[in-house]
Amino acid sequence: QVEVVESGGGLVQAGGSLRLSCVASGNTFLIDIIDWYRQAPGKQREFVASVSRGGSTNYAASVKGRFTVSRDNTKNTVYLQMNGLTPEDTAVYYCHTKYVYPADVNHDLDAWGRGTLVTVSS
Numbered sequence: 001q002v003e004v005v006e007s008g009g010g011l012v013q014a015g016g017s018l019r020l021s022c023v024a025s026g027n028t029f030l031i032d033i034i035d036w037y038r039q040a041p042g043k044q045r046e047f048v049a050s051v052s053r054g055g056s057t058n059y060a061a062s063v064k065g066r067f068t069v070s071r072d073n074t075k076n077t078v079y080l081q082m083n084g085l086t087p088e089d090t091a092v093y094y095c096h097t098k099y100v101y102p103a104d105v106n107h108d109l110d111a112w113g114r115g116t117l118v119t120v121s122s
Contacts, residue, residue: 001026002111004034004095009116012085018118020080022095024111030099034078036069038091038118048093051078063089085120092117 008020024031036048049069050058057069068081078095092115099109 002028002030002097002099002109004097004111004113006093006095006113006116009093009118011119011121014086014120014122016085016120017081017083018085020082020093020095020116020118022078022080022113024076024078024097027099028076030101031097032099033097034071035096036078036080037094037096038089039094039115040091043091045094049080082118085118087120087122090118090120 003025004022006020006022008018010018012018022034024034033050033052035050037045038048039045047060048063049060049067051069051071053073055071059067066082066084070079082089094115095113097111100107
């Protein structure tokens with residue numbers, strides 16, 4: 001009973017910026033970490049960044065220093081600010097979280113958004 005929905009993708013020129021949003025709904029009290037992943041054509045899904053409820057962040061080496069993940073718990077929203085975009089950043093970006101119900105802690109559940117496309121032109 002957790003859903004996440006991404007938005008904010010689009011077409012941008014190399015060197016430009018975009019901000020993606022991920023809104024969580026449902027039993028959001030069950031959520032700790034929210035992650036961003038991306039998948040480019042012909043490539044596997046890869047981790048991009050994550051942020052915990054307490055604000056701890058983690059980044060893939062490929063985006064460190066260019067991307068910033070943040071969180072507004074009052075809005076149940078996570079943001080991914082992407083600066084200095086390159087064509088290599090072109091991908092569908094997905095929001096994700098893993099959670100459990102207290103009564104069934106051994107059953108991990110995943111919530112994935114449908115993705116938002118980021119296209120970076122050269």
